[in-house]
Amino acid sequence: MSSYPVLHLRQEQRPYEHRAFSPDVVGKLVAAGYPVHVERSSTDPSYERIFKDQEYSDAGAKLVDTHTWTDADKGTLILGLKELPEEDFPLKNDHIQFSHCYKDQGGWEKVLGRFPRGGSTLYDLEFLVDEQGRRVSAFxxxxxxxxxxxxxxxxxxxxxxxxxxxxxxxxxxxxxxxxxxxxxxxxxxxxxxxxxxxxxxxxxxxxxxxxxxxxxxxxxxxxxxxxxxxxxxxxxxxxxxxxxxxxxxxxxxxxxxxxxxxxxxxxxxxxxxxxxxxxxxxxxxxxxxxxxxxxxxxxxxxxxxxxxxxxxxxxxxxxxxxxxxxxxxxxxxxxxxMPREASDAFSQGLLESLLTLKDRDSAPVWKRAEDLFKKHVSRLPPGLQKKEV
Ligand SMILES: NC(=O)c1ccc[n+]([C@@H]2O[C@H](COP(=O)([O-])OP(=O)(O)OC[C@H]3O[C@@H](n4cnc5c(N)ncnc54)[C@H](O)[C@@H]3O)[C@@H](O)[C@H]2O)c1
Missing domain, CATH: 3.40.50.720 (NAD(P)-binding Rossmann-like Domain)
Structure with missing residues (x-):
């Protein structure tokens, strides 16, 4: 790989979720060469991000409209924390997020199946581990x-x-x-x-x-x-x-x-x-x-x-x-x-790994997450394992 993918930070879509990747970490990714697009925060108090849009633009990110991750160019890597809303369309871009679909949770096949159906990869934050198997970052x-x-x-x-x-x-x-x-x-x-x-x-x-x-x-x-x-x-x-x-x-x-x-x-x-x-x-x-x-x-x-x-x-x-x-x-x-400190600490814990995203095909932490993704995809019903044409 070795080119800097565009990182697109989506606005969370779960009510009462105010956490997000922090502006500080976004600034460090921008400084390292990653173009970062940040969706403007929702203005609905139940969804509003703890960080202001201005904090992201000051950090060098480009602000884009809320919930536009679905229209992001192919190759864009979508960043978020919580799972996506329950929908059915295949996902064409890779996602980094918590997805809660590896432990046979109710409806896991449908949630996970959207990635192979769109030809994309899920890097699940819950299973991002170092060489000793320890979580890279957690809340x-x-x-x-x-x-x-x-x-x-x-x-x-x-x-x-x-x-x-x-x-x-x-x-x-x-x-x-x-x-x-x-x-x-x-x-x-x-x-x-x-x-x-x-x-x-x-x-x-x-x-x-x-x-x-x-x-x-x-x-x-x-x-x-x-x-x-x-x-x-x-x-x-x-x-x-x-x-x-x-x-x-x-x-x-x-x-x-x-x-x-x-x-x-x-x-x-x-x-x-x-x-x-x-x-x-x-x-x-x-x-x-x-x-x-x-x-x-x-x-x-x-x-x-x-x-x-x-x-x-x-x-x-x-x-x-x-x-x-x-x-x-x-x-x-x-x-x-306490969304501010929780977001800051979680994002900081991930920074070192995020900086290797341009080489994610070979960087061990992302490779492990991809292998785990493939292992779980292989458990899906055959019809959900393949890219839809
Ligand atoms: N409620 C929430 O919002 C929330 C958020 C994050 C994590 N969690 C949950 O909290 C739990 C702990 O998470 P963590 O990240 O701190 O885990 P951790 O692995 O860092 O720590 C767990 C600790 O429990 C100890 N332990 C395990 N069994 C024990 C026993 N029988 N007696 C005494 N000590 C024992 C372990 O030695 C370890 O030190 C997990 O179930 C996690 O899912 C809840």
Whole structure:
């Protein structure tokens, strides 16, 4: 290959998705020689990008009309984060994005089939890995950070509001936006929440993280620390602490907040269940399940079964013969609560790989992603594997 393909950054088409490849990274691609076209942001508040159009044009990108990626010249590489809207036309250009069609998700054949039918390749961001098989970039850190922030907010809310009043929509705390403009805005607000809760409880909360050494776990620990929790207020467990003893764990119900951030790969006994929750000594009032393995038969938090949202962030869990509340947060797109930093960090993590796109036929990271794409295409019904004429 070795010529600089045009990169076309599309406006996301999923509501409440404000993240995007950052202007900083776009500027570095332009400086390296890549022509970058950026679709103007939608002006609909539910879709509006966190970055201003001007930030992209200042970085050297050419602004183009919204949703024009379908008309891009052949050879243009389309960049986006989330999956495309459900449509049927074959895709003639290569795409870089999360597509969620490699694990037999409902409708995967139709989603994946659009690429071979149009003669194009999907480079799925979830499976972009280095030579050790580690993800090149991921949103986990900010998922943990945002999850810990919400958990602290719920802890303080429970102490300062009647039990019948659940935490309202995140919009109530973000001037109607539904997301925080930046990390500082979030951290400042959570520090105030914790101070209000501390006034009632007479102490800071104790939080426990499971999966503390992973991306989400590290983000959660940083948020808890930024909110003023000390090492004494924080229990951090990872495989070392769970390998020799099976759940459920008493340490979880002895904490005010439990944040689960493990990567579930094998069946394991539950971390917490109705029996441990029934302990008369329970302190636990907030569970933030960042991992959200809700529909997995081996879900280690089998005390709830529905995901929650930024609009309705918590779910009450009834514990028989206990007056103490218990709220579960299980939002599967937590990084969207802090789109600026999440986008910056994710884009920065990808930069080195993006700079090799002109040689993507041979650059190992893209070659691996292409081989994986081909492997999954070979699982499609024969009629969907070939380019349509
Ligand atoms: N809710 C969201 O918005 C959101 C966003 C990103 C990721 N996630 C999910 O969060 C989970 C974690 O993602 P990650 O990127 O941090 O993964 P990761 O692989 O970086 O970290 C997972 C950690 O869990 C630990 N772990 C695994 N099994 C354990 C066990 N039985 N006991 C103790 N520790 C254990 C691992 O050692 C590792 O340190 C994944 O399921 C991911 O899909 C959710």
């Amino acid at each position: 986990g850190y900010h998922a943990g950070f945002a999850g810990a922030a919400l958990a602290l907010k719920v802890w303080a809310w429970q102490l300062t509001h009647p039990a019948s009043e659940p935490l309202p929509s995140v919009e109530n705390f973000t001037s109607g936006r539904g997301y925080y403009l930046n990390e500082e805005e979030l951290v400042q607000q959570i520090r105030e929440d914790v101070a209000a809760g501390e006034k009632v409880a007479g102490r800071k909360p104790h939080a426990m993280i499971l999966g503390a050494l992973g991306r989400c776990g590290r983000g959660a620990a940083d948020m808890f620390k930024r909110a003023g929790l000390t090492d004494e207020n924080l229990t951090k467990w990872d495989l070392n602490e769970t390998k020799d003893k099976q759940g459920p764990y008493k340490e979880i119900v002895d904490s005010d907040i439990f944040l689960n951030a493990i990567y579930l790969s094998d069946p394991i006994p539950p971390f917490v269940n109705q029996e441990t929750l029934s302990s008369p000594d329970r302190k636990l009032t907030v569970v933030c399940d960042v991992s959200c393995d809700t529909s997995n038969p081996h879900n280690p938090i089998p005390i709830y079964n529905t995901l929650t949202t930024f609009t309705k962030p918590t779910l009450p869990v009834k514990v028989p013969s206990s007056e103490l509340p218990l709220s579960v947060i299980a939002i599967d797109h937590l990084p969207s609560m």
